[in-house]
Amino acid sequence: MTLAGRTTSAVDEVTSLVSDLIRIDTTNTGDPATLAGEREAAEYVAEKLTDAGYEPLYVESGGKRRGNVVVRLPGADPGRGALLVHGHLDVVPADASEWTVHPFSGEVRDGYVWGRGAIDMKHMVAMSLAVARQFKQDGTVPPRDIVFAFLADEEAGGFQGARWLVDHRPDLFEGVTEAVSEVGGFSLTVRDGVRAYLVETAQKGLMWLRLKARGTAGHGSMVHTDNAVAKLAAAVARLDAHRFPIVLTGPVREFLQGVSELSGVPFDEDDPEAAVARLGSMARLIGATLRNTANVTVFNAGYKSNVVPSLAEATVDGRMLPGHEEDFERTLAELLGPDVEREWDLLPPVETTFDGHLVDAMASAISAEDPGAHVLPYMLSAGTDAKSFQRLGIRNFGFAPLRLPPDLDFTALFHGPDERVPVEGLEFGTRVLTRFLLNS
Numbered sequence: 001m002t003l004a005g006r007t008t009s010a011v012d013e014v015t016s017l018v019s020d021l022i023r024i025d026t027t028n029t030g031d032p033a034t035l036a037g038e039r040e041a042a043e044y045v046a047e048k049l050t051d052a053g054y055e056p057l058y059v060e061s062g063g064k065r066r067g068n069v070v071v072r073l074p075g076a077d078p079g080r081g082a083l084l085v086h087g088h089l090d091v092v093p094a095d096a097s098e099w100t101v102h103p104f105s106g107e108v109r110d111g112y113v114w115g116r117g118a119i120d121m122k123h124m125v126a127m128s129l130a131v132a133r134q135f136k137q138d139g140t141v142p143p144r145d146i147v148f149a150f151l152a153d154e155e156a157g158g159f160q161g162a163r164w165l166v167d168h169r170p171d172l173f174e175g176v177t178e179a180v181s182e183v184g185g186f187s188l189t190v191r192d193g194v195r196a197y198l199v200e201t202a203q204k205g206l207m208w209l210r211l212k213a214r215g216t217a218g219h220g221s222m223v224h225t226d227n228a229v230a231k232l233a234a235a236v237a238r239l240d241a242h243r244f245p246i247v248l249t250g251p252v253r254e255f256l257q258g259v260s261e262l263s264g265v266p267f268d269e270d271d272p273e274a275a276v277a278r279l280g281s282m283a284r285l286i287g288a289t290l291r292n293t294a295n296v297t298v299f300n301a302g303y304k305s306n307v308v309p310s311l312a313e314a315t316v317d318g319r320m321l322p323g324h325e326e327d328f329e330r331t332l333a334e335l336l337g338p339d340v341e342r343e344w345d346l347l348p349p350v351e352t353t354f355d356g357h358l359v360d361a362m363a364s365a366i367s368a369e370d371p372g373a374h375v376l377p378y379m380l381s382a383g384t385d386a387k388s389f390q391r392l393g394i395r396n397f398g399f400a401p402l403r404l405p406p407d408l409d410f411t412a413l414f415h416g417p418d419e420r421v422p423v424e425g426l427e428f429g430t431r432v433l434t435r436f437l438l439n440s
């Protein structure tokens with residue numbers, strides 16, 4: 001590719017960009033010592049943007065060598081709010097012994113690009129990069145400003161990426177009113193030949209709780225009635241046994257009704273779990289958006305067989321539906337009881353409506369490339385960098401378009417072994433993204 005004459009289109013280069021990005025091991029364990037690859041990936045992206053004629057801004061959070069890259073492509077109407085297209089460069093760890101191909105090979109085999117990050121989310125990073133390059137080289141002026149952001153640290157909470165930029169460089173997102181990123185825009189085959197593309201319009205909130213129970217320390221051979229380990233164990237067992245009630249929120253109802261219309265199987269509002277059970281592998285993801293959840297994930301106590309310790313500690317991963325922050329906290333307090341000390345970090349839920357020009361642009365870009373396909377809103381049970389951008393008043397959508405084969409267990413690919421993205425789906429997604437951004 002040269003500046004003088006574009007010889008490679010976005011669709012032509014997207015697969016090799018994904019492979020290149022996968023080959024840069026950007027594993028983010030949260031430990032700064034392991035993070036060399038993240039910076040290398042940011043530099044790779046910056047170089048590709050520079051080659052295309054941009055002057056990208058490379059921003060590191062407080063000298064910690066955590067690279068973020070941001071460019072703005074000016075649009076025709078500066079009076080309209082800008083659109084942010086963001087993606088994270090880091091990935092979760094991968095154990096090569098569990099994989100068919102090496103997780104950092106980026107190998108193209110059997111119609112897929114294989115490797116850690118293929119789905120979460122280097123495919124979208126590559127699509128955005130390819131389209132950004134094509135627009136610049138073709139002299140395309142989109143309807144409004146587009147800000148492309150390639151970010152560090154999403155897999156460890158975004159503290160050195162999106163969160164840091166929102167706190168320290170909000171100027172980079174000046175005028176941005178809407179954003180698109182991961183975990184949406186993928187297809188779900190509802191029945192033979194009938195596809196719905198899921199647009200994420202909401203995310204559950206998360207509450208990471210640190211619990212402590214205190215008791216009287218002493219010799220393990222004696223009578224004890226004030227045991228910290230037993231107290232905390234009983235409290236987390238009560239929490240585990242609790243089933244939070246089903247709450248049918250707007251996006252989940254709209255999604256299940258939409259699937260019902262497309263599949264012809266009636267949707268019984270009194271039994272949403274039955275509707276979720278019919279969703280195949282997608283049931284794992286959608287099922288978690290019917291209710292709040294709280295899972296104990298870490299439990300630490302004691303140091304010797306014959307010593308009763310004075311302290312036991314546990315961590316709980318709590319997730320609540322939009323609008324349920326307060327009652328979730330209240331229920332946890334009741335279940336855990338007064339003897340358990342609680343401290344927590346809360347990242348609130350994210351929610352927007354499924355309407356407006358941008359949603360129409362998603363639907364028309366999808367149907368131009370997949371005639372007869374439908375778009376449906378849905379809620380994500382996990383969190384993304386959207387949580388940070390919401391703090392700037394930005395409307396967030398998960399829209400990383402991807403057409404998937406009907407039998408692919410898509411949700412198992414996130415953070416799982418043999419993560420891979422279909423080449424055809426990737427090229428399809430690049431065409432959809434191009435149309436969408438031209439009409440955004």
Ligand SMILES: [Zn+2]
Pocket residue numbers: 088120121154182
């Ligand atoms: Zn991700």
